[in-house]
Amino acid sequence: MLLSDWVDTVRKGVEDRARMKGREPSTALCYDSLKAHLRRFTSESRYDKICLKEIDLCFCEGFVLYLEQAPNLRIKNSEKERKLAPGTRSKLFSMFETLLNKAVRSGLLKENPCYRMDPTLRPERPAKERAYLSKEELRILKETACKNDSVKKAFLFSCYCGLRWSDVVS
DSSP: HHHHHHHHHHHHHHHHHHHTOOOHHHHHHHHHHHHHHHHHHHHHHTTOOGGGGGGGHHHHHHHHHHHHHHHHOOOOOOOOOOBHHHHHHHHHHHHHHHHHHHHTTTTOOOOOOOGGGGGGOOOOOOOOOOOOOOEEEEEEEEHHOOOHHHHHHHHHHHHHHHHOHHHOOO
């Protein structure tokens, strides 16, 4: 099976499962980004012809090196070409590895060549530095006037119980 066809097959499966669960297929959109980067990595003419069985350790390591220099394809009409953020590189490689794992489970590959990679070559997701409000800052916030008291209460609730703001909103 061709790599491009396999990406489309996996993407469709992810999209269908998301729709069945009543969710937006955001992961399916990430596969579009992966496909675009794979196409750019292998060049237009070769991408359409590369088979899953041709993917080896050298291909995987080359893709990692490509991701380190790859431009952000979502930013268009910019004077300066921006590279992918470290988190994006990590996410794309993780999706590539998942794609190959699914090929192994489907019997299209004997093994995932990513597993033979030197772990130090894999793109890593950078640790996020998290900032927290101190007890004193929360006390001041609690005593501060706010136009919308329910928003203030919801935000304080999220601070005290550790819920993300997006979870409180939903």
